[in-house]
Amino acid sequence: MHHYIIKRTAYLILTLLIASIFTFVVVNATPGEPAEVLARHLYLGLEEVAPPELIAEVSGRYNLDRPLLEQYLDWMGGVLHGDLGYSILFNKPVDKLLMLYLPPTLLLTTVSMTFAVVFGLFFGICSALHQNKIPDHLIRIATIFFVSMPGFWVAVMLMLVFSIWLRLTPVAGYGGPQFIVLPAIALGLHTMASIARIMRTSMLDTMEKPFVVFAKAKGLPGRQVLLSHACKNALLPVLTVVGMSFGALLAGSVVIETIFAWPGIGSLLMKAISARDLVLIESTIMVIVLLFLLVNFAIDLLYHAIDPRITYE
Structure with missing residues (x-):
């Protein structure tokens, strides 16, 4: 177990x-001069053309004229020391901006995931228990629809x-x-539909396993067989879907937060991209990547709690 945790941490x-290298390269390879875009956001209107003198001043003031390798090493050196950089657009440290904008995103993501998991498991189990009947057909049609529709x-x-x-509700x-x-709901519907479809397939497969058939033959109550045997063992594929x-x-919160004027990290990232605030873009993306990796790491550890037969050696 300890060897697995060390390996996964590495x-x-x-x-x-x-991810940091890829993010830095892609952000800096985006067409358009960052100093010019920043000059228009900071000193001019978005429709005006920045003069070369102003572009050169902004580029030199914020070290945008330095070689890309030096910019990357400076940024990563600050990150390793707990300094995520300084936002040119907001004139504030990036970590303070994330402390302001990250909690609303975590709240929205948590509520969306809770909605997706609860209703996804419910509809998946319901569909499996009524296989090839009207409830099953209705749930399958609805899940296909929600999986297909863009957020x-x-x-x-x-x-x-x-x-x-x-x-x-408010607009x-x-x-x-x-x-x-x-x-x-808008953010979690796609995930809810995916979980329902995976849970249905996993439940149908688990219900045919010998240990479930044996539990029924012992005369155990149907609810106990369903909850203690079938559902518990059918959850492993669902955990993988939840992590991903x-x-x-x-x-997806980037788009949803923009539509609903939700002051989260998605709206922050959109403002940073529109102004080509490179450090803010790169640090925000890295925080998102870190959260994603930590959640999947926790889910990997949950596999053993649900099924002790799974080992990490």
Whole structure:
């Protein structure tokens, strides 16, 4: 177990290093001069053309004219010492910005994942128990629909129906529980449908296993067989989907937060990208990658708690 944790920690560090290189290269390879975009955001209008003198001043002031290797080493050196850099756009340290914008995103992601897991397991089990019957057909059609629909379209439709037509929820904003309902549903529907489909398939396979058949033959109550034997062993594929979906939820929050004016890390990243605030973009992406890796690391450890037969050697 300890060897596995050490090995996974080493893989996590290596993955972060590769992700940092890839992120830095892609961000800096994006068409457009960062100094010019920043000059228009800081000193001019977005539609105006920045003069060469201003571009050179901004480039020199914020060290954007230095070789890319030096910029990367400076950024990574700061990250290793706990300094995520300084945002040119907001004129604040990146870590303070993340402390302000990250909690709303974690709240939205947690609520969305809870919604997806609870309803995904429920509909998946219900579909498996009513195989090839009307509830099963309806659930399968609904899950295919939600898996196929893009998140931004679902968000707009939810806003149109529940906020504009029915006036049950606010259109957008951040505040009480009523503000998080639509963003959480829009963000979690795709994951909920995926979990339901995986749980249905896993349940159908588990229900045919010898230990479930033996439990039924012993005369155990159906609920005990379902909860203690079938569901528990059918959860392993679902855990994998949950771990992989967490990254998708963090990535999808960029669009959903923009649509619903949710002040999270997604909206922060969109502002940073529009202004080509390189350090803020790179550090924000690395925080998202780190959260994704930590969640998957925790889920790997949960495998053994659910099925003790799984070893890490």
